Amino acid sequence: MSRKVIVRSQEEILQVDAPARGGGFLAMEILHRFGIDGSKKEIFLKKSLDEEYQNASGSYRQGLELLRK
DSSP: OOHHHHHHHHHHTSOOOOOTTTOOHHHHHHHHHTTOSGGGTTHHHHSOHHHHHHHOOHHHHHHHHHHHO
């Protein structure tokens, strides 16, 4: 996910202010707790969310499940 998407997500979903420069830390912390980190950065360019979900496990799968809602 790009920094811009993270900042927007934090503002829209969590309703917590996130400055365009240096914001989005709360959203990033939540993503990291679900195993969604830099190693998954371009995963949705190659697979759909549903495809990735089918092969995921543990906390990563839980995080993807939340994204599917």
